[in-house]
Amino acid sequence: AQSVAQPEDQVNVAEGNPLTVKCTYSVSGNPYLFWYVQYPNRGLQFLLKYITGDNLVKGSYGFEAEFNKSQTSFHLKKPSALVSDSALYFCAVRDINNAGNMLTFGGGTRLMVKP
Amino acid sequence: EAGVAQSPRYKIIEKRQSVAFWCNPISGHATLYWYQQILGQGPKLLIQFQNNGVVDDSQLPKDRFSAERLKGVDSTLKIQPAKLEDSAVYLCASSASRDNWSSPLHFGNGTRLTVT
Numbered sequence: 001a002q003s004v005a006q007p008e009d010q011v012n013v014a015e016g017n018p019l020t021v022k023c024t025y026s027v028s029g030n031p032y033l034f035w036y037v038q039y040p041n042r043g044l045q046f047l048l049k050y051i052t053g054d055n056l057v058k059g060s061y062g063f064e065a066e067f068n069k070s071q072t073s074f075h076l077k078k079p080s081a082l083v084s085d086s087a088l089y090f091c092a093v094r095d096i097n098n099a100g101n102m103l104t105f106g107g108g109t110r111l112m113v114k115p
Numbered sequence: 116e117a118g119v120a121q122s123p124r125y126k127i128i129e130k131r132q133s134v135a136f137w138c139n140p141i142s143g144h145a146t147l148y149w150y151q152q153i154l155g156q157g158p159k160l161l162i163q164f165q166n167n168g169v170v171d172d173s174q175l176p177k178d179r180f181s182a183e184r185l186k187g188v189d190s191t192l193k194i195q196p197a198k199l200e201d202s203a204v205y206l207c208a209s210s211a212s213r214d215n216w217s218s219p220l221h222f223g224n225g226t227r228l229t230v231t
Contacts, residue, residue, distance in 0.1 A: 107157045
């Protein structure tokens with residue numbers, strides 16, 4: 001069965017500093033990987049995805065993520081954090097080798113950016 | 116484009132009562148999903164439709180939960196009877212094509228259900 005782990009419940013960073021939100025995954029085949037952001041009382045919004053090709057993918061709002069197959073990780077990064085980045089972040093995985101497979105989400109990481 | 120619409124935004128019911136949620140996906144999106152998000156957790160898939168057919172309902176508690184998408188557009192999710200542990204946000208999402216597993220999901224704002 002596929003799974004996603006986000007080892008940090010919360011990440012605190014000062015505005016202007018780089019941020020990293022960690023994600024590791026487990027699938028039997030090859031993964032499609034996604035990051036979503038959730039603001040209070042809202043649904044999830046798509047940030048970026050890894051399908052194939054370059055291990056570094058760029059997404060919305062200046063975010064990027066690096067796919068590392070050997071470490072089965074897909075950490076979310078941003079060079080300079082903004083207070084408005086404070087939100088809940090979810091990593092998700094889909095096993096492309098299993099027909100009809102579902103998108104599985106991690107438990108989420110709360111990002112707090114302080115001025 | 117208009118986003119995924121859900122109603123109501125909030126619902127408070129007593130245990131053993133029934134409740135229904137409505138979702139209208141993005142126009143043209145063939146795949147529709149219902150997720151349950153319990154406070155402090157990631158979303159968990161309840162059911163996935165492709166047009167008006169069920170693709171995956173393996174995690175749907177079928178003794179109390181039901182869902183339909185009769186005309187392949189709007190969908191309703193029903194809980195009957197509700198239990199305290201059903202308190203959660205119910206998220207509807209849609210995507211463009213089931214055959215393209217790389218398509219991102221577009222989520223509605225959810226319905227927050229409180230069962231007392």
